[in-house]
Amino acid sequence: MPVSETQITRSYNQEQIQQILQIAIARQTDDTEFTREQLLEIASELEISPECLQVAEQQWQAKQGEIQKRQDFNLYRRSRLQKQAGKYTVINSFLMLLNIVNAGQLSWSLYIALFWGLGLGLNALNTFQSGGEDYEKAFQKWYRQYQLKQSLTTVWDKVLKAWQT
Incomplete structure (x- = not known):
């Protein structure tokens, strides 16, 4: 006698539940946005404490900020490569x-183009590689410069405001 689907007790681990709910919410909403109140309501129905939800939300916002910074860094690297x-x-x-006008043929200029092109190609390879230790070092260096620039801009703006008043 075959066992029906309703008689089988299924169990899921936390990761599987997350994946199933994520798919279900994505299918149901059709780009509908939820308010924070709705998020709190969903969390309470899942017996997630408001404190736990707040910590998760802060972690999510920090992760989104990190993703945006990395996208800005990648855009910066690509624009530098284009230049x-x-x-x-x-x-x-x-x-x-100049080589054609002077010598009537391409000779020495090809060597310059070849070696410079080799360097440019290696730079392009590094630009489109978005992982590894070298990428992380370059990102950290860029981010420190970015923060310094933001700090100096803030200080300069405060000096200008103080001077104007």
């Missing part, structure tokens, strides 16, 4: 044109 590629194109085009 380098632009310089490479303009200068090497000029050098090749």
